[in-house]
Amino acid sequence: MLILDNIPALLVAIPLLASAVVSLLPSARIAWGFAFFTTLICLYMAFELVGIISSTQALSYAFGGWEPPWGIVFVLDSANVYLVLLVAFVSVIATLYAYTMLAREIAVEDLPKAYAVWLLAIASLFGLAMTGDAFNLFVFLEISALSSITLIALGAGQDRRALLAAYNYLIIGAIGATFYVIGVGYLYAATGSLNLIDITDRLNELGTNQAAITGLAFMLAGIMVKAGVFPVHIWLPAAYSYAPSAVSSLLAAVATKVAIYYFARLLFGIFIDITQLVDFFLLYILMPVSVLAIFYGTIAAIYQSDFKRLFALSSIAQIGYITFAFSLNSHSGISAGFIHIINHALIKGALFMAVGIFALGIGSRATMSSMQGVGRQMPITFAGFVLAGLALIGVPLTAGFISKLYLFKAIFETGNGFYVALIALSSVLSVLYLWKIFEVMWLKEPVQPLKIDKEPASAYLPVWLMVGVIMIFGVYSGEVISSGIGAANALIGAR
């Protein structure tokens, strides 16, 4: 009972405390075991949390027992509880994957500390997903940024460009975070509160003014940097492509998703009072930007020969799909966005993991020229990779199909054929780069023997776990769909 009541706090506190312990452990293996066990506990707690939310609808956890506007609260409802579960699930799989992969890219002596930072990154994602306090979010944003930067920079063991990627992320991320803080400051001056729900109430009471609107705009801008939304995505491709593969798979799967969730929460949850402005922002700014993101990401991916960079660019396009769904500003649009958040996290996680295994196999970066015929040499991983790729396009019986289906459904509701054509065109374009990869990896003859004897089971097992979930969600999609609809209900009410 003690545990059940305090799950929201424990979800953050346990990985934090575990990371302090892990950083002191002498052996890499024990450190991994400890980290993995911690993520398993988190997954269990996340499941419990889903159970609690499905019976109580919403939950507010006050830290230190201080009630909302005075203390810090974690808010849980059907919008973020599935996100918490997603983060917990992906972190378990990614930690499992890290056992083989991180050890090959990071020196053994550094591994315990690396796992400690890894746990900090996971803890901060839980915090970001749950916090209901504007300033507390900034703190978690910074824990997340610093831990991700450290992990990305460790990729310099393989490629020195990782250092530049990490530095760029640090500078751009810090600008974003500072913009966010400026926004919070304006909003605080206008309302006197830091609690997001209380801010909404206060704005309704006092009325919005220029200061509050500017505050919101700066907060959104800061979050957009973290979420990798198109014009401010510039840190993302390099960061994901030079990070160690385990790190790319964790970050690409969930780090941006959490920021996007918060972006949606700010847009639809807080500023009820200024609907007109939000409508304007969605229609005239977010929508064109999302369409640009989709086409920029897809077309740049077609011309890219480095696999990891290619998938990072495709992430920008996929984030574009999510923000596009939000910009439709309808119940079905928001549900489609949330469904795609979950599906894309699983798909992209699986793809990055598979690419990491290929790179391990050939002993150098995975590019169009170095990967010739590798699919034939590593059939088990390649099969999982192909299935995840099909899901990315949106082929029926995969989770990606469900995302596209609901996206189209939301677009049809607007009755605008132009959008339908745009999204269909972009899907066709994404077939191009995936076909290119398939052609190189399967249809060409292998050019060199593999550097490893056989595919490591501990590395492809996580890929297949992810792919398994993708396929299950493609067939039994009820849970994902209801989570998306639940999220939309929580954010804008059951319209």
Next chain:
Amino acid sequence: MRDNPVFKIVSKILFGPIIIYGLYVQFHGDYGPGGGFQAGVIVAAAFILYSMIYGLEEGRKLMPDWIIRSVMALGVLVFGGTGIASILLGANYLDYSPFAYKIYKAQHLGIIIVELGVGLTVFAVMLGLFNAFAGFKPHK
């Protein structure tokens, strides 16, 4: 500069008072300006001064790296563990009220423990940062 006896003597004289001042700032935070952060930085400054005058190796003998790393983690454990203790005593995370019978005593106790955690981590990290930067050997 390091061989200058004036620096050596002055730094030795200052070492103790700086640490005592740090402890004062640490535990007087309830009443005046100060608290864990400032105290951690001040105590770290004493050790940094020592390292600067007597050399990094001497400084590392005074405060070895493994102690620094342990104290870093210990601070987080003390702070985070306080929250777990509150949960075990049947309150919310970081609620200090079950620590003592009277609410103000509980609050004082909680704040002192928590600030101690902050101070330990900040002290160890600041010293660790200095050692890492000063002892860095670039590869040729």
Next chain:
Amino acid sequence: MSINLIVLYWNYIIVIMLMMAGLYIIISNQNFIKKLVGLSIFQSSVFIFYISLGKVSGGTAPILTGIEDTVYSNPLPHVLILTAIVVGVATNALGLALVVRIQEAFKSIEEHKLLALKKEDGLKDIQIEDSKEDSAV
């Protein structure tokens, strides 16, 4: 009236201009250390902005004296900025560690040179692969 207004808002305006000066240094400067200094100017200015929000005219520091009718400044922005200062230093420290490593690996911390070196690395990737292909053939 307008002069009065400007004096009253002087603090905000100058602080915002300082923020933008910091931002300008970060964006336009090529040197990685100077970018970090720009970042700390940007952040410090935001801190001053926050503290200005908490100031109450005729108020005193929020350390209770027990004297009645004392006006205290708002303690909440102070708490937030205490947190933010430490976060800022943490960011700076990590950035410095990266810069030191970048200098070691690339022998430069000027952005345009680094971009050129990065491109060279990319070309090398392809060249190595080409040579491998050749050897395989």
Next chain:
Amino acid sequence: MIELWVNVFLVSLLVIITFYIMRLRRLIGIVALSGAYSLTAAAIFVNMDAVDVAFTEAAVGSGISTILFLAALRYLPVEEAHETRYPVWSLFLCGIVGLMLIIAAFALPEFGDPNAPAHLHVAPRYIEESYPLFHIPNVVTNVLASYRGFDTLGETVVVFTAGLGVIILLTGSTLSMRFKQSATSSDNQTAKSDEETRDA
């Protein structure tokens, strides 16, 4: 009123410091000025009643931060190249952002207005409760460690993360061995290719 004018003076000092930071080329001078900036900011904090913040800024911002910069400068070039990229565009961008902020600033409550929403909503409870209930005169410490204690935990963790990160990056083997590794591996490659050519 005197407070206001002291403030005007100190803030103007910051403008001058920033101007010289932009102009200077020697990194050590830039770092020293950035320390001066922090110290002046600390003076401003004292003037605006934020003594705790001033203490921290003086110790952390102008103390430790400057020491770390100086320690790092040992491994770096003395001067910067002093080249700017897209100066006009950056200026334009900063101008737009600044203008937005300034326009919005006029909608903020006046500087020091005791009836601002920020002073009436959440903060009064902290000041009222702190002494009668908890016997803690320093409200900032009370809020920091109790009401918003979770923020402080997060902040401690940020420091911890940065400490771990710097230690792993600067003293860890992954990055230190990198150059050896790459050197040896490329040596091997060249050796191999030499052998191959000999064989051929």
